[in-house]
Amino acid sequence: MSATRDFTALDVLAVAAGEVPAGELVDFLKTHDIKDEPVETECWKVVCTVQSLDDPAATVAARHRISEIESMPRTTAGSTHHDIANLITLVQTYAIKCAYSSYADSYVAAMLKAMLPPEISALVPRDLPPYPHAATHFGADCNEVMRPILKTPLRSVLSHATWDKKDLQGFFAVAITLRELTGGLPTVYVNTDLAAATSEPAVFALCHSICGGGCGVSANGKLVFYDNPIHAIIAWVDLAKADPRVKETADKILPCQNNH
Numbered sequence: 001m002s003a004t005r006d007f008t009a010l011d012v013l014a015v016a017a018g019e020v021p022a023g024e025l026v027d028f029l030k031t032h033d034i035k036d037e038p039v040e041t042e043c044w045k046v047v048c049t050v051q052s053l054d055d056p057a058a059t060v061a062a063r064h065r066i067s068e069i070e071s072m073p074r075t076t077a078g079s080t081h082h083d084i085a086n087l088i089t090l091v092q093t094y095a096i097k098c099a100y101s102s103y104a105d106s107y108v109a110a111m112l113k114a115m116l117p118p119e120i121s122a123l124v125p126r127d128l129p130p131y132p133h134a135a136t137h138f139g140a141d142c143n144e145v146m147r148p149i150l151k152t153p154l155r156s157v158l159s160h161a162t163w164d165k166k167d168l169q170g171f172f173a174v175a176i177t178l179r180e181l182t183g184g185l186p187t188v189y190v191n192t193d194l195a196a197a198t199s200e201p202a203v204f205a206l207c208h209s210i211c212g213g214g215c216g217v218s219a220n221g222k223l224v225f226y227d228n229p230i231h232a233i234i235a236w237v238d239l240a241k242a243d244p245r246v247k248e249t250a251d252k253i254l255p256c257q258n259n260h
Contacts, residue, residue: 012043015050022050030064033126033196040123062122065195066210074211074223080231080238084163086253087234091177095155098180104154105129106188107176111149113190114168114205122192163230168205171215171229175203178233182245186236194218201239203232 007028014020026047034040044057053060100107108129113121116130120137124130138145154173161170175188187199194204201219206212215229217236226232234253241250 007043012046016046018050022047026064029061030068030195033193033198034123035125037123037125037128044123056119058122059119062119062192065122065192066118068195069192069206069223070211072223073221074225076225076227077216077231077235078227080226080234082234082238082254084230084234086255087174087230087237088158088161088163090249090252091174091181092155092158094181095153095158095173095177098155098177100154100176100180103127103176103179103184106179107154107172108149110172110176110188110190110205111169112146113193114172114207115145118191118207118209126189126193126196163228165228167229168215171203171205171233174230174233178237178249181249185240185243185245186233189218194223201236203236205229 005024005028007025011020012025015022015025025043029040029043029047034043040061041057044061047053048055048057048060055063106127109124109127112130112134113124116133116137120133121130124133134146135142154177157169157173158177161167161173163170172188175186179185179188187197187202189197189202189204191205191207191210194206194210197204197218200221201217203215204218204223205215211223211225214225215232216223216225217232217239218224219239224232224235226235237246237250237253240246241254
C-alpha cells in the first residue's frame with residue numbers, strides 16, 4: 001500500500017487552489033476509509049475539478065482504488081488442508097443464540113456492496129450499508145433484493161449455506177458470526193474497501209472487475225485467493241490463531257493444531 005501524508009480540510013483547499021498536487025490527495029483518499037461519505041465525495045470532486053475529469057466522484061475513486069488493489073502482490077492457494085466441519089459446526093451453533101447486536105450492519109454492508117458495481121459503492125465507509133445507492137441502482141426491484149438480506153436471520157443463512165465456490169452469502173455470514181464471537185475479527189473488505197485495508201490478517205471478497213474476482217485472505221501485504229470462500233475463512237483462523245481474541249475460537253476450529 002502506498003505511503004501517504006495526512007490531509008486536513010485546509011490541505012484539500014490548498015489542492016483546489018493549485019498549491020498542493022492533486023495526486024497527493026488521490027494517494028491519501030484511495031488508501032483511507034473516510035467515515036463521512038459526503039466529505040469524501042467533496043474531496044474527490046476537488047480532484048475531478050483540478051484534473052479536469054468529467055466522471056462522477058465515485059467512479060474516479062473506484063478507478064484509483066481498483067488500481068491500488070491490483071498493484072498488491074497476490075497469489076492463489078487453491079484450497080486449505082484444514083477440514084471445514086469444525087468451523088461450520090461452531091458458527092451454526094453460536095448463531096442459534098447470537099443476537100448479532102454488534103455486527104449485523106456489517107453483514108448487510110458486505111452483501112449489498114458485493115451486489116453493487118464498485119463505481120457506485122466506492123465512497124461508502126466500510127461497515128456502512130449503502131442503502132441509498134442500492135435503492136437507486138435496483139430501482140423498483142430494491143425491496144425484492146434487500147428484503148431477504150434484511151429479514152433472513154443469519155442462523156438460517158448458515159443452516160442453508162451450500163459452502164461451494166459461489167456461496168458468498170455463507171462466506172459473509174461465517175465472517176460476521178466470527179466477528180460477534182471474537183469481538184471484531186476478522187475484518188471484512190469488499191471490493192474497493194480493500195484499498196484502504198488497515199487490518200491484517202483479514203478476509204476479502206472482490207468482484208470480477210477487480211483482480212478477476214474471488215475471495216481470500218490479506219496478510220503480510222499480500223492477497224491470497226482461495227477457490228472456495230469458506231477455505232479463506234479457515235486460512236484466516238490459522239493465521240490469526242495467536243491473537244488472544246481468536247485463540248479460544250481457533251482451538252475449537254483447528255483442534256489438531258498447536259495453537260499455544
